[in-house]
Amino acid sequence: MSSTNNWDRTSVVELVVSALFVGVLLVLAPMSYAETSFEQESHGSLKDFGSGALVVADSVVGYRALLRLDAEFDLVVSGMVVQATVKQVFVNNTEQWLEGQYVFPLPSDSAVNGLTIRLGERLIRGEIKEKEIARKMFVKARNDGKVATLVEQQRPNLFTNRVTNIAPGERIEVTLTYLQTLTYDSGEFSLRIPMTLTPRYIPGKSNASHRTSTLQGQGWAFNTDQVSDANDITPQQQNEVKHKASVHIALSSGFDLAEIQAPFHDVHTDRVGGVYHVRLKQPGAVMNRDFVLRWRPVLDEAPVAAFFTESVVDDVSANIEHHGLLMMMPPSTTYPIQGLPRELILVIDTSGSMAGTSIEQAKQALLVALERLTDRDTFNVIEFNSTTHQLFETSVVANAQNILAARRYVKGLDANGGTEMKGALNAALSLHPTHEMSAVRQVVFITDGSVGNEAALLNLIATQVKGSRLFTVAIGAAPNGYFMKKAAQYGKGTYTFIGDTFEVRKSITALFEKIEKPMLTNVKVKFHNSGVTEFYPGNIPDLYDGEPLLLFVQMAEKTDTITVSGEFEGRYWERDIIPNWSFDHPGIGALWGRQKIQALMDESVQQGNRDYHRKEIVDLGLFYKLVSRYTSFIAVDATVMRNNLDTLAVHAIANNLPQGSRQGIPSVGYPKTALGINGILFMGALSLFLGVLVLCLKQDSRIVRIKYAVRRENY
Amino acid sequence: MKGWLNVVMIVLILLGVSQLGHGGYLIIKAQLAQIMLEQAWAEAQDINRDVAFDPVKPWPWADTSPLAKLRFDELNQSLIVLTGASGRNLAFGPAHVSGSAVLGEAGVSVIGGHRDTHFALLQHIGIQDQLSIELPSGEIIGYKVTNISVVDSRQSQIALDADRSTLALVACYPFDAVEAGGPLRFVVMAEAIKKSPNRLVL
Numbered sequence: 029m030s031s032t033n034n035w036d037r038t039s040v041v042e043l044v045v046s047a048l049f050v051g052v053l054l055v056l057a058p059m060s061y062a063e064t065s066f067e068q069e070s071h072g073s074l075k076d077f078g079s080g081a082l083v084v085a086d087s088v089v090g091y092r093a094l095l096r097l098d099a100e101f102d103l104v105v106s107g108m109v110v111q112a113t114v115k116q117v118f119v120n121n122t123e124q125w126l127e128g129q130y131v132f133p134l135p136s137d138s139a140v141n142g143l144t145i146r147l148g149e150r151l152i153r154g155e156i157k158e159k160e161i162a163r164k165m166f167v168k169a170r171n172d173g174k175v176a177t178l179v180e181q182q183r184p185n186l187f188t189n190r191v192t193n194i195a196p197g198e199r200i201e202v203t204l205t206y207l208q209t210l211t212y213d214s215g216e217f218s219l220r221i222p223m224t225l226t227p228r229y230i231p232g233k234s235n236a237s238h239r240t241s242t243l244q245g246q247g248w249a250f251n252t253d254q255v256s257d258a259n260d261i262t263p264q265q266q267n268e269v270k271h272k273a274s275v276h277i278a279l280s281s282g283f284d285l286a287e288i289q290a291p292f293h294d295v296h297t298d299r300v301g302g303v304y305h306v307r308l309k310q311p312g313a314v315m316n317r318d319f320v321l322r323w324r325p326v327l328d329e330a331p332v333a334a335f336f337t338e339s340v341v342d343d344v345s346a347n348i349e350h351h352g353l354l355m356m357m358p359p360s361t362t363y364p365i366q367g368l369p370r371e372l373i374l375v376i377d378t379s380g381s382m383a384g385t386s387i388e389q390a391k392q393a394l395l396v397a398l399e400r401l402t403d404r405d406t407f408n409v410i411e412f413n414s415t416t417h418q419l420f421e422t423s424v425v426a427n428a429q430n431i432l433a434a435r436r437y438v439k440g441l442d443a444n445g446g447t448e449m450k451g452a453l454n455a456a457l458s459l460h461p462t463h464e465m466s467a468v469r470q471v472v473f474i475t476d477g478s479v480g481n482e483a484a485l486l487n488l489i490a491t492q493v494k495g496s497r498l499f500t501v502a503i504g505a506a507p508n509g510y511f512m513k514k515a516a517q518y519g520k521g522t523y524t525f526i527g528d529t530f531e532v533r534k535s536i537t538a539l540f541e542k543i544e545k546p547m548l549t550n551v552k553v554k555f556h557n558s559g560v561t562e563f564y565p566g567n568i569p570d571l572y573d574g575e576p577l578l579l580f581v582q583m584a585e586k587t588d589t590i591t592v593s594g595e596f597e598g599r600y601w602e603r604d605i606i607p608n609w610s611f612d613h614p615g616i617g618a619l620w621g622r623q624k625i626q627a628l629m630d631e632s633v634q635q636g637n638r639d640y641h642r643k644e645i646v647d648l649g650l651f652y653k654l655v656s657r658y659t660s661f662i663a664v665d666a667t668v669m670r671n672n673l674d675t676l677a678v679h680a681i682a683n684n685l686p687q688g689s690r691q692g693i694p695s696v697g698y699p700k701t702a703l704g705i706n707g708i709l710f711m712g713a714l715s716l717f718l719g720v721l722v723l724c725l726k727q728d729s730r731i732v733r734i735k736y737a738v739r740r741e742n743y
Numbered sequence: 744m745k746g747w748l749n750v751v752m753i754v755l756i757l758l759g760v761s762q763l764g765h766g767g768y769l770i771i772k773a774q775l776a777q778i779m780l781e782q783a784w785a786e787a788q789d790i791n792r793d794v795a796f797d798p799v800k801p802w803p804w805a806d807t808s809p810l811a812k813l814r815f816d817e818l819n820q821s822l823i824v825l826t827g828a829s830g831r832n833l834a835f836g837p838a839h840v841s842g843s844a845v846l847g848e849a850g851v852s853v854i855g856g857h858r859d860t861h862f863a864l865l866q867h868i869g870i871q872d873q874l875s876i877e878l879p880s881g882e883i884i885g886y887k888v889t890n891i892s893v894v895d896s897r898q899s900q901i902a903l904d905a906d907r908s909t910l911a912l913v914a915c916y917p918f919d920a921v922e923a924g925g926p927l928r929f930v931v932m933a934e935a936i937k938k939s940p941n942r943l944v945l
Contacts, residue, residue, distance in 0.1 A: 380829065381807075383829065384829075384830060444804075445806060446800070446804070447806060702857055702858050702859055702920070702925070703857050703859050703923060704859070704922060704924070705766050705859040705860065706859055706919060706920070706921050708765055708766040709762070709763060709766040710921055712758075712761070712763035715758040716755070716760065716763065717759070718759075719751075719756035719758075722752040723752055
């Protein structure tokens with residue numbers, strides 16, 4: 029036997045052995061995973077559920093769509109006001125009595141002012157009640173076995189609807205009405221119907237033994253929308269379970285439209301007289317996307333100012349209250365934009381929390397901002413982490429040389445250290461301007477807002493801001509939106525959120541286009557009437573180009589003239605508006621009430637006591653029939669439907685924000701939560717093992733050869 | 744032939760040692776950080792210190808501070824929760840997502856943790872288990888686990904509305920996945936046991 033043959037044999041053994049070991053390793057790795065998931069069997073095998081599944085303590089619930097929900101939106105637009113009717117249809121597909129809980133979003137300025145439920149032939153009108161009273165009525169109706177609906181506000185833009193005692197196979201229609209104002213910006217009107225019902229995680233109440241009510245098998249319906257998006261679900265199920273919506277909008281704008289479009293849905297538009305009717309091309313759109321409608325008047329018909337009125341009689345005092353909604357466009361320059369010279373302070377957060385994509389986005393945002401400076405402007409760049417550092421001693425002229433220095437500085441920034449925002453805010457707001465006082469001072473503050481001392485910082489902004497304007501730009505996956513919005517509000521500026529690297533240029537450009545143009549500052553509104561006049565917002569903000577003033581007014585006596593004045597391009601400016609009292613616009617009074625409630629709530633937050641204005645808000649809610657933090661709508665049927673022997677199960681109808689949505693429901697993204705240590709250790713062990721294996725086999729090949737020789741000798 | 748094998752062998756062994764070392768470093772870092780955080784936590788409990796205005800730094804260059812102590816009664820374990828759930832902070836301990844509700848206030852407070860270090864213990868939690876949060880003020884809030892679920896982070900977000908203080912403990916899922924960066928998240932929801940006053944729970 030030649031030695032080459034021997035080597036061939038051992039190399040075959042070597043290959044087989046190593047292949048076996050690798051195989052064993054690969055089999056072992058998933059086995060360790062299987063073992064741990066076996067332990068989880070006690071509360072359901074999580075492995076089986078995959079994405080979107082919810083696990084509840086008692087598994088009575090099963091994983092079907094227990095409650096189906098469809099919605100019909102019917103909107104009437106007149107002037108600046110939208111009167112909306114939403115019909116939510118609850119269908120119980122099960123054999124048991126159900127209570128459905130549905131959390132739904134509405135536009136954040138919406139005023140919910142009506143509720144009715146339809147049960148077969150019966151129509152039950154809802155009443156507005158103080159929240160606690162409404163809750164007690166609801167619980168009583170539930171225990172009595174009567175159909176009841178309770179609509180509550182969770183957040184200004186988030187509401188819950190509970191419908192109890194839905195019989196097996198029953199269908200219940202809940203109709204809500206709400207009011208909102210249109211968005212009008214740069215000559216374009218728009219409205220948004222938030223209707224997203226894609227997966228959302230709702231914190232739930234599962235079966236809890238400490239509850240004394242007769243509720244059994246209480247749990248959460250699995251959001252079948254979520255499951256339907258998982259890989260292993262059949263299409264039939266998808267069609268079966270998606271929530272559907274239909275939309276009809278009647279638009280009586282009072283002017284001819286140059287353009288009308290729904291960017292996310294296919295719609296068709298009919299014109300009947302002066303009213304445009306917009307409907308979905310295919311009724312029953314899946315509710316996974318907000319409906320947005322935009323329209324533009326033909327150029328010379330674009331409204332410049334309007335005053336919509338409504339007179340409301342107070343039943344108790346028999347007084348007549350006059351309400352108005354003032355809409356007025358700021359003046360705009362006709363010659364090429366040559367706004368006032370500006371001082372621009374760019375502040376960037378370079379703390380450790382910004383590490384990764386956040387700092388890259390922030391740097392890109394700064395570079396875009398630097399591009400937009402002209403040599404009439406002065407600027408400075410401030411960086412802060414544990415300490416604050418400013419590029420120039422004082423603001424400098426934005427000439428080519430200084431901008432080049434700033435670009436270099438920005439490109440070299442790196443995220444590290446703590447978030448000491450106080451120093452940066454102090455530096456940005458208190459630096460003395462170096463040139464003529466008429467310059468506009470704008471501070472653009474780019475951060476993820478991950479600070480713990482919010483209250484102290486907001487206080488600092490409120491006292492230091494003076495003539496400056498603070499524009500906050502939020503960056504990163506989960507910035508502290510509350511803090512950033514409040515900071516902008518106290519800083520008399522605006523808040524911009526950039527969620528995606530692709531949006532940096534677009535968002536920053538839009539922000540700068542707005543703040544570069546001359547604006548109407550120091551705005552004052554004078555009503556030529558006697559008696560008390562109360563309007564919201566109380567502090568009238570600066571008006572940027574293309575953005576109208578919207579003022580909600582209540583007055584004891586009618587006024588025949590309204591004068592709006594302000595400063596524009598350094599000069600005094602004023603305009604008179606003559607109201608037309610002959611025509612009532614329903615809902616203007618309720619919208620005023622909604623604005624006043626918002627103002628009172630804001631003030632309560634500033635006072636540090638959320639219930640500071642509780643009494644006044646309750647009164648406003650009851651008077652204008654508005655759902656608020658302290659007032660809810662309740663509708664209770666007179667007939668007992670369910671007897672006490674039948675149990676009632678409570679289910680939540682889950683819904684969600686799809687990623688990238690901008691409607692501002694309070695929610696956050698999930699943090700990234702794995703280091704991949706297993707992977708690292710596995711790769712390490714595998715390479716080490718293979719290395720040692722090669723070493724051993726090299727040694728062994730000699731032994732094998734000897735053994736082989738010995739065996740041959742024995743035969 | 745043999746020389747080539749030698750090179751492969753040396754490369755494999757070196758690679759193995761460095762990877763194991765890196766993995767070990769991550770584990771040791773996670774454990775050591777909790778010890779340093781315990782010290783910072785003791786400091787934060789000083790009644791003369793208002794941590795909202797003057798946060799305690801566990802180490803001088805830290806971009807975070809201890810926010811609360813999270814106890815798992817059934818598992819007999821506790822962890823220090825940090826502020827700000829950035830990737831950097833999560834290496835040291837579970838952290839509170841700054842946009843979510845303030846701990847102890849009505850609403851959902853989201854706490855993220857690495858599935859392969861601190862929050863590996865989440866897989867042993869059961870419904871009805873008790874948790875508690877200790878705030879720097881010494882106040883202790885008890886919670887009970889109400890839901891355990893697996894969600895796809897690409898398709899959903901965590902809603903923050905809740906009538907009472909609620910914790911959402913989030914870790915990546917599956918716990919034993921070899922690769923990091925998967926889309927699934929393991930979410931444990933726990934509600935405060937004590938009812939807030941003036942709130943009727945339905």
